[in-house]
Each structure stands twice: as structure tokens, then as C-alpha cells.
Amino acid sequence: MKLGIVITMHYSKKNRPNGMELVNNCLSTLYEHLDYDFNVYIVDNQSDIKSDIGDGIDNIWYHYVENQFETGLTGAWNLGINKAVSDNCDIILNINDDLEFNTTINNFINIIENHEYKDLSFFGPVASNCPGWPEQIYDKPIDKLIELTGKHWDDILAGFMVGFTNKFFERFKNKDNNLFSLNHKYNLGDGKWGGQEGEQIVWKSNSAKLFVVGYCWVNHIKDAGWRIAREIDSNNYNSSYRGTIE
Numbered sequence: 001m002k003l004g005i006v007i008t009m010h011y012s013k014k015n016r017p018n019g020m021e022l023v024n025n026c027l028s029t030l031y032e033h034l035d036y037d038f039n040v041y042i043v044d045n046q047s048d049i050k051s052d053i054g055d056g057i058d059n060i061w062y063h064y065v066e067n068q069f070e071t072g073l074t075g076a077w078n079l080g081i082n083k084a085v086s087d088n089c090d091i092i093l094n095i096n097d098d099l100e101f102n103t104t105i106n107n108f109i110n111i112i113e114n115h116e117y118k119d120l121s122f123f124g125p126v127a128s129n130c131p132g133w134p135e136q137i138y139d140k141p142i143d144k145l146i147e148l149t150g151k152h153w154d155d156i157l158a159g160f161m162v163g164f165t166n167k168f169f170e171r172f173k174n175k176d177n178n179l180f181s182l183n184h185k186y187n188l189g190d191g192k193w194g195g196q197e198g199e200q201i202v203w204k205s206n207s208a209k210l211f212v213v214g215y216c217w218v219n220h221i222k223d224a225g226w227r228i229a230r231e232i233d234s235n236n237y238n239s240s241y242r243g244t245i246e
Helices: 019-033 072-086 105-114 166-172 196-205 226-235
Strands: 003-009 038-044 060-064 091-096 121-127 145-148 161-165 209-220
Touching (some): 003 019, 019 038, 038 072, 060 072, 072 166, 091 105, 105 161, 161 166, 196 209
Parallel strands (some): 003 038
Antiparallel strands (some): 121 161, 145 209
16 A cells, blocks of 8 residues: 655745744654655645755655745645655545644554545544534544535535545546646635635535544644735735745
8 A cells, every 4th residue: 555645835934934843843743653654745835945855755755836826725735646646646645734643643544544435535533723623623532433414614624634545536536637626616715725625515416425533633733824825815916926925
């Protein structure tokens, strides 16, 4: 089984000075606790400076996005996911850079790998902080698997960490060969920086299943730095802007 972990990161001296600290901590806890062999796909969504984070490490692929305002957070997610799929990863995790892991991350992988409906299912963990999604907020792991209805915004998975198989990707990818669309029915009017989770409602209507894996708990710091970029993008710039967030 080949595991790919996609991480979107961003560092800005002015607006996200802890960006490098967050992603380094995230990686450190992954390497410390994950018992599976894995590849890391880091998408740097236009940090002030390019990072050397993957230099000399065989299982880290690093890509620097020159202009994050073209496709926003959604584009970064798709870029890393598509790379993991092209590398034939069997299971793919798409995660924030503001997560801290523990040994229960192995439960998450094990559940996906062995689930009866793994190729129809989208999975998420429970966490210390999860905006708006009550089924995922806990202060420790819980010994159960919760299936969500996917009928509305209060009963889908939050996007800070999700897992799925490559066969799920092939089944539910859109006409642009991306898992997440910039424009869909439930994008809340903002397909670049928000609304990605709403696509689960679309998938659910096409027979997808959504599960909260209570056996896996992560510490979600919830930095939410992407909201600053969204505000800058909507208020001051257009898609031709190629500067940094300052």
C-alpha cells in the first residue's frame, strides 16, 4: 500500500509569521508517529520565500505556487492530490499544515485501508478544533465510526484533514480531472478559498459515503491563515496579481 500525504503550506512575514513553524511541527509529528511508509507532497501556496523543506529528503516533493490568487486554496489542494494520484498512491490524505499528530493517525490509515466501502468513502478524524462540524470536535479519540448524511453543511466533513483512496478520486473527480471544483452548486459563492467541503453534498447524491473516524484524534491548531489571502484577493487584487501577502 502506497500512502501519499498532501500538505498545503504558506508563510508570510507580516500575516503568517508562524507558517514555517507550523508545517515543520506537522511534519515532525508525522515522522514520529506514522508507522506506514509514506510520501509527502508539499504545495507552498506563494510563501514570501521558497522553502528548502524537502531538500535532501527522498520522500518529500515540494512545489512552489507563484500566484496563489489564480486558483486559491482549492487549486493548491488539487495540485498536490493530482501529483499523489499520478504517483499511484493508493490512499491519499489532504491535510492542513496546522495539525499535530499522535499514534492514532495509524488507526485512520488502517480504517481506510480495510473499510468495506473504502472506494466510495471520504474519511475525516476527530480533532481538538473543528469549525462548525460538531461530530468532529472532541478532546480525545472516541471508539466509533460515525457515518454522516451529507445532506447539509452541518453533516459533512471539515476540510482540515480528509482521506480517500485513488479509486475514490477516479470515481468522483470532475470533468477537469480534479477532485475539487472552483465552481459547483455548494461552493458558497467562493470556489477558490472556501466551499470545497460542499462538494461532499454533490458526491453523496452520487452514492458516496462520509465517515468520521473517531479512532483517530489530531490536535488542530486552527490557524486559518487562508482567510487573510481570501480577504486580500476579494478586496484588493485580481487574478493577475503576482506579489506576496504583505
